[in-house]
Amino acid sequence: MVSSGLKILPNSPLLLFALGAVDGISGNERKAVEYLQRSLSIRPQQPEAWELLGDLDLRLGRPGQAGEAYRKAIGLGSPPETTVKYADLLLRLREYSEAERLLRQLLKRDSRLGIAYASLGKLLDAKKEYKQADEALRHAIQLDPDNPQAHLFLAEALQHLGEPEQAEQERALAAKKKEEPRESTRLLRRVLVPAGSED
Numbered sequence: 169m170v171s172s173g174l175k176i177l178p179n180s181p182l183l184l185f186a187l188g189a190v191d192g193i194s195g196n197e198r199k200a201v202e203y204l205q206r207s208l209s210i211r212p213q214q215p216e217a218w219e220l221l222g223d224l225d226l227r228l229g230r231p232g233q234a235g236e237a238y239r240k241a242i243g244l245g246s247p248p249e250t251t252v253k254y255a256d257l258l259l260r261l262r263e264y265s266e267a268e269r270l271l272r273q274l275l276k277r278d279s280r281l282g283i284a285y286a287s288l289g290k291l292l293d294a295k296k297e298y299k300q301a302d303e304a305l306r307h308a309i310q311l312d313p314d315n316p317q318a319h320l321f322l323a324e325a326l327q328h329l330g331e332p333e334q335a336e337q338e339r340a341l342a343a344k345k346k347e348e349p350r351e352s353t354r355l356l357r358r359v360l361v362p363a364g365s366e367d
Contacts, residue, residue, distance in 0.1 A: 188200040188217070192220060204224070218237045222237035222250075223253070235254065248283075251270055252287045254270065255268075258270070259294060264295055268288070280311060282310075282312030284308075286304075286305060286321055289302075289322065290324075296328075302326065305318055308322075314345050319341045319342035323338035323339045
């Protein structure tokens with residue numbers, strides 16, 4: 169249905185974005201990237217499209233391009249989750265100081281972001297600052313007890329702190345938590361569903 173709309177409106181940034189998101193959800197990353205690049209060439213001021221492009225570039229093993237897309241999304245006022253994704257990418261690239269700077273800056277603006285605390289905890293664990301990682305991750309879980317990644321990261325920190333029983337409990341909690349919708353689904357909903365009507 170969306171693809172037939174593209175025959176009528178071949179240069180519709182919204183339709184191109186939707187096709188990119190659908191292909192991203194179905195695992196056709198390369199085609200999704202093509203649609204998103206077309207959409208962005210027509211209307212570059214789309215933070216959701218840049219964020220999804222970053223996600224897809226990351227899945228395609230292109231961290232440099234993913235970072236560039238995330239930076240553009242952040243520059244266009246994307247939600248805090250994009251900054252967390254970018255910080256996670258920097259962590260994977262072992263750019264710890266920049267990742268930590270971004271996360272602490274984000275938490276200074278909004279101290280209720282559980283995902284930012286979870287990412288900070290993962291970062292501190294990678295830096296072998298296990299006690300601080302433990303504190304950040306417990307705070308993340310306090311803010312969002314259903315975040316399975318926070319429980320998994322806490323399990324790692326507890327393992328490093330020599331508490332294998334507690335670590336195993338956190339792993340078990342993580343396994344019970346439901347999986348979040350894929351990022352492309354979340355971004356597509358954010359663009360296509362009017363605010364306040366998601367139930």
